[in-house]
Amino acid sequence: MAALVIAEHSNAALDDATAKAVTAAIQISSPVHVLVAGSNCQGAADAAAKLSGVEKILVADDARYAHCLAEPMAELILSLAANYDAILAPATANGKNILPRVAAKLDVPQISEIIEVKSPDVFRRPIYAGNAIQTVEAKGFKKIITVRISAFAPVAMNGNAAVEKIAASADPGLSRFVGENLSRSERPELTSAKIIISGGRGLQSKENFALIERIADRLGAAVGASRAAVDAGFVPNDRQVGQTGKVVAPELYIAVGISGAIQHLAGMKDSKIIVAINKDEGAPIFTIADYGLVADLFEALPEFEKALGV
Amino acid sequence: MKVLVPVKRVIDFNVAVRVKADRSGVDLANVKMSINPFDEIAVEEAIRLKEKGKVTEIIAVSIGPAGATETIRTALAMGADRGILVKHEGEIEPLAVAKILKAVATEEQAGLVILGKQAIDDDCNQTGQMLAALLGWPQGTFAAKLEIGDGEIQVTREVDGGLQTLALKLPAIVTTDLRLNEPRYASLPNIMKARKKPIAEKSAGDYGVDPAPRLKVLEVTEPQKRRSGAKVGSATELVAHLRGVGVI
Structure with missing residues (x-):
């Protein structure tokens, strides 16, 4: 067949x-x-x-x-x-x-x-x-x-x-399209990106996501988020990586200010290389990270960006 | 309009699941069970529609073992009016569940069925769509917002890349996504009241449905474990490592 x-x-x-x-x-x-x-x-x-x-x-x-x-x-x-x-x-x-x-x-x-x-x-x-x-x-x-x-x-x-x-088949006529609100982005799609950098509650505000976005643009990466960051309104919900959001497996996944709840890990643990930046040394995200950096993200991200520029 | 809300009893989302040593499945013995979180959102949405006067009666239906009575009681304590327990021991696939729900929806003359988009145990994400197909009704899956109009319902859906809004002719099927609402906690008086609300008991056979699974589960195993790697001292060092392995 x-x-x-x-x-x-x-x-x-x-x-x-x-x-x-x-x-x-x-x-x-x-x-x-x-x-x-x-x-x-x-x-x-x-x-x-x-x-x-x-x-x-x-x-x-x-x-x-x-x-x-x-x-x-x-x-x-x-x-x-x-x-x-x-x-x-x-x-x-x-x-x-x-x-x-x-x-x-x-x-x-x-x-x-x-x-x-x-x-x-x-x-x-x-x-x-x-x-x-x-x-x-x-x-x-x-x-x-x-x-x-x-x-x-x-x-x-x-x-x-x-x-x-081929010819169209019958339309049951049960539903009608009313409208859509798609977020336009110059960055790659989460599900096809080679590199993803995601932020969590640790980012503290919508404005602070700019720290992540600048690095994403330097790396050609997609921007993701934890459910906590989405629920807090920092980023739109289509950015959510996790069991109930997007399931991703890029070459490189950088988790910033994300503690690593089971539901988030379910969405990214098959990534090739995982990097975690978190100030809490006991955060579960470190148990699956290939490279862990225990640091305040507000100091680490600018330093990361600067190091890329050299 | 009557609303049907199917609710599933699953391992509580906070519990770490253990795979059985004989690889036959996941250990359910002495594990905390709860209402499937997406179904809880469905119950909440039905109650809000009733509070707005769009809905007259909410029927919570569960297909599962005797313990699923508790799941129905949870829905009744939140505000559903009555329950139906379709008693079934062991595995049952979404297609059989959809066939039972079709019979219940038809018998109850429901105008709307609100379901969770998926159960957090088998992660199938099929039942609502299958039920819509069997009833010949339209479907609004992964709903983030509902609005009932004249003879139709507008459903704003979470799709890849953003939100999409559809108008569906009633009767219709809606499946809930996370951000549709935040379910209420049942108050103590409501929990007491729920004990008096009726729950009818049925079986799959009562609806002429064969509940036997069609897929054969050969084994259930643990996922491959990841090991934690190295800690680095600074962001500069981190960038050097990532360049070293060639990912940036």
Whole structure:
């Protein structure tokens, strides 16, 4: 049979999360097809055609897919489902929103946020915020899977897949897009950044986050935050790293003024190198840090910035 | 309008979980259990809608062992009106839960179901979306704000990169994110009052649902442990180390 990957994209461009989900799909079934559903999404479709290891790109370009609403998206995926023995999506807000709807209509379970494909039927996934890892077998039915993107490397972008336009399917007309408020940033996205520098309650104010942002800009890093910093209103909630926010695994994660609550660690402990800067020597974050600096962040951050400049 | 709020009994979020030595699962014996935090937010939101006069009755439903009665009592003490316990021992997957909830929502003629976006034990994040699919209703997942209008509900959702607002035709499904509200503490008089509120007892079979899991759990293991590394003396030294290993 074959695997279908639901692309994450912005219509104009393809999100890196798609290339990571393709890596998982290749290990489960072949050939691999990618569905790009959007509105004026030629840019994303062209980029998807370069995904290495993908045979075909299906493009559904219609206004009803402009905002990736779950109801019409699920109908579209269901109209294609018979051709595939596995349907995957990256575990982004969209993937998590849409795919269980598809699974329920197909009367099959979903396997959420896999971190490893042990065999085409056996997957590993974190439970209890990553404090335990479950190995599950899915045999005898269509596999519906979301893929934790921090756990898979992206495929190369040197492929040449065929691009096929497909018709839009029915829109159940149950929901309507009203508006959105997306934070625009010149910095990289948290989930694809190679370096992340995050601040916690220790920053004490919104204004003090500038200390972190200046270093982020020097390093080309994304800015993250702990739940405490988000709840205190220092930064918008889409910056939150943790069990209930973004799960990240960059090359370098710098935690500043973050004590290291279980829920935060669950979101970043798979980072390659972890640095912690905290004045409390007993902070749990130090137990998982490769490099720890016990210091007042208001002295350490300016010194860090200066050291970068030499 | 009646609101249905499903509540799940899970290991308390402050408890460090232990994997069983035989790798069959997580040790639940003698561990503090609580209402799933996202479900608590769902209960709170339902109560606020009732206080605003948008909702007439709140029904808390739990699918689980006898102990889940306590979870329902928690919701009743906060302000839910009555409970339904669908008794079930052992694992049950989101799809089976959604099938039971579909039957309950239909029987109760609920106009809105508010669920937690995920349970903090299996971290599936599926039940609300599955229930919406089975009922053929629209869904507003990861809600940060709700507003009930005429025949529709506006849901502001937490999405990657910010917030998105949708209008859903009622009846609808909403799943809660963290910042939707801050749940209240139940007062002592309300805890006493909750003891008198009715809880109906049912089984999966009463709703014609087969609760047997379809996925086979082969093992549950500890995650790979990270070791703590070196302490450095200054930020300058730190930068030198990071340059040394080539990450900056």
